[in-house]
Amino acid sequence: MTLTDTNSWTGIREVLLRRIHNRIWQPGELIPHEADLAEEFGCARTTVNRALRDLAESGLVIRKRRAGTRVAINPPQRATLTIPIIREEVESLGRSYRHSILERNLRPLPPMLHGAFQVSLSEDVLFLKTLHFSDERPYAFEERHINLDAAPDARDLAFNEISANEWLVHNAPYTHGDLSFFAVNADETLCGKLDATTGTALFAMERITWAGEMPITHVRLIFAPGYRMRTEI
Amino acid sequence: MTLTDTNSWTGIREVLLRRIHNRIWQPGELIPHEADLAEEFGCARTTVNRALRDLAESGLVIRKRRAGTRVAINPPQRATLTIPIIREEVESLGRSYRHSILERNLRPLPPMLHGAFQVSLSEDVLFLKTLHFSDERPYAFEERHINLDAAPDARDLAFNEISANEWLVHNAPYTHGDLSFFAVNADETLCGKLDATTGTALFAMERITWAGEMPITHVRLIFAPGYRMRTEI
DNA sequence: CACATTAATATGTGCATGCATATTATCTTA
DNA sequence: TAAGATAATATGCATGCACATATTAATGTG
Known part of the structure; x- marks a missing residue:
């Protein structure tokens, strides 16, 4: 059992990631909003925001104002190529x-x-x-x-x-x-x-x-x- | 003359980016620290931090605690590929x-x-x-x-x-x-x-x-x- | 003088709060 | 009833503050 530090934004991101992977939140499903998650994790909304923003950047969740955050249906498969000299x-x-x-x-x-x-x-x-x-x-x-x-x-x-x-x-x-x-x-x-x-x-x-x-x-x-x-x- | 909103983190990022492109800050050079930049732009350190973090993510600057932020010598050429279904x-x-x-x-x-x-x-x-x-x-x-x-x-x-x-x-x-x-x-x-x-x-x-x-x-x-x-x- | 210890400092991150903005739901009005 | 105005709401962002952490510089010690 890996204890994840649920007080850091990275920790929260890991927890959210697990829930998405484990299908606790199905693809396309609306997930609780920042305020609720913040309360659940006992942290500030800013911190949840940071975690969600990161997940959104990697394309795993789609966020829209007022509409809320939902798990991406087709998580786009992104790869970062490093093109060196x-x-x-x-x-x-x-x-x-x-x-x-x-x-x-x-x-x-x-x-x-x-x-x-x-x-x-x-x-x-x-x-x-x-x-x-x-x-x-x-x-x-x-x-x-x-x-x-x-x-x-x-x-x-x-x-x-x-x-x-x-x-x-x-x-x-x-x-x-x-x-x-x-x-x-x-x-x-x-x-x-x-x-x-x-x-x-x-x-x-x-x-x-x-x-x-x-x-x-x-x-x-x-x-x-x-x-x-x-x-x- | 494009006026950049110097009060938003994206605006600040653009200004910093221009300075790097225009060689005002040379590659490898140490740039002013967050507190100074915050004062210059008349904003909170957090906002400057956000802008610098973004530049660091794209590899244009290298940041180290205590050591400060410097312009990357070999800005790594990163490309994000989207591999669709x-x-x-x-x-x-x-x-x-x-x-x-x-x-x-x-x-x-x-x-x-x-x-x-x-x-x-x-x-x-x-x-x-x-x-x-x-x-x-x-x-x-x-x-x-x-x-x-x-x-x-x-x-x-x-x-x-x-x-x-x-x-x-x-x-x-x-x-x-x-x-x-x-x-x-x-x-x-x-x-x-x-x-x-x-x-x-x-x-x-x-x-x-x-x-x-x-x-x-x-x-x-x-x-x-x-x-x-x-x-x- | 070499090496370990300690202090100083720049970035990293968390928090509480307030306001901005986009979008949806609701309520008017023709 | 349909179209438009308005309110409600979730995320986005800025602020000021505090403390954590990594790294360098200064200092002390054998």
Whole structure:
């Protein structure tokens, strides 16, 4: 028997969670309101509120003013992915990291991105092809467009020391972005770079970030064969 | 000029966020403590606390007792994925959903899962192969193992009406799980099921869930060609 | 000087209270 | 009776205060 400290908001959250798991409160059912729970647990309403707010954040209960709090019918299965800087991901596995710039030039924004980079850009964008290595084995291949209006300093950087990924994180923080994951077949070019045989299924990620209205960068990362993105829920 | 209500915790959060974005507080730098900020904004410390707590949750600042609050050096790029029930995902796109059970039988737990399903299981597990359709076109192929110790009622269900996915969400809630994403090549069997040509790169997801110590289910979902998992950050 | 002890301090959390706000239920009124 | 105004109510949030807790800085001691 685990005694839960019913006087802390985390403790109360655990008790409420158990009731939901044990079907004492059925999905869709209205649960007692804050004041009643506060009385039951002998604590302030604020404390119950904190616990319920946390459960609502994780999607387990739905709260509406005046309508009350009810157990979610379809608890949305949320997973928080941590998308690390590649160098850190590699190094955290105890391997050595290195990257190499395969291509670097200025070019007009490719039509594919005109929609995403809604703002009409005055000039060329910086285009980079980078190969990331883990213990000298290819880890991921990166294609990136950088909006020089958003990060003018990038124009003069070679990105040999610090990767564009890392530099941007530190020098052009974004406010929001779109992220997507998908699978691609390795084509001729990718094979050579990623040590794959033609056709191998590769895990890929694409990301576009903005600072307010201003698009910053577009990246497409294709990982070497066998890559898995993991998380806990 | 956007006037931010500096008297609400969200307003204060925005102001702090701007300062971080504008490098008024550099990454790694210690920011004023709650009491000072409260005085500056003319509000209670609790309100500043709420704003800072929120920024800490999103990983933008690191807070330590006595040590104070500092701007994160590598703001971890977190993304929250919502993994919906397939039916809902399909229907939310305005398409009709249908699923069909291709195989259903009891079998011993495959060795591959002995590690994950740590507990030694007394008996067979329920194995299911399901094909999910969107507007009658194949959407995803599912292979699933269900621990009948955790969900005994599943033994007598055909899962023709409601998919195992949905039934489990409602009838065997989990406390935690492992989730991973990767890419696979379509083999002969998959091709037929998913309307793919041999070798096509397919996006796949694998998930194992537990209720406390008790493993509930293992699923492997392979999506039809072209699938993208999207989210905003 | 190295190490343990103690004090100082910033954040974390709980409480009582009051008011704000969204939403539902009820009561008017045409 | 239907539509609109009004009251009731559950959650949301701000405040001021007190105390808990983790961590650092200062201090004392062998």
